[in-house]
Amino acid sequence: MSINVLKIAGVAKKTGISERQIYVQMKAGTFPRSITLTAGKNASKGWVECEIDEWITSRMAER
Numbered sequence: 001m002s003i004n005v006l007k008i009a010g011v012a013k014k015t016g017i018s019e020r021q022i023y024v025q026m027k028a029g030t031f032p033r034s035i036t037l038t039a040g041k042n043a044s045k046g047w048v049e050c051e052i053d054e055w056i057t058s059r060m061a062e063r
Contacts, residue, residue, distance in 0.1 A: 003048060003049075003050070004048075004049035004050075005035070005037070005046035005047065005048060005049065006046060006047050006048075006049050006052065007044075007045075007046055008022065008045065008047075011047050011052055014049075014052060014056075015052065015055075015056065031055060032047055032048070032051040032052060032054075032055050034046060034047050035047070035048065
């Protein structure tokens with residue numbers, strides 16, 4: 001099983017949502033949460049691509 005992880009720029013491009021708005025929606029609980037890829041104060045974050053795809057599909061179903 002292959003899992004693709006997207007960085008914030010890739011998520012923004014795929015969804016058409018600004019990077020800032022992604023974090024706002026994530027904090028509100030209306031967007032998939034990121035995963036921590038590295039440890040430390042400036043930890044690298046990523047999003048599981050299939051979860052982003054599911055979120056897009058759910059948005060389509062709501063229209």
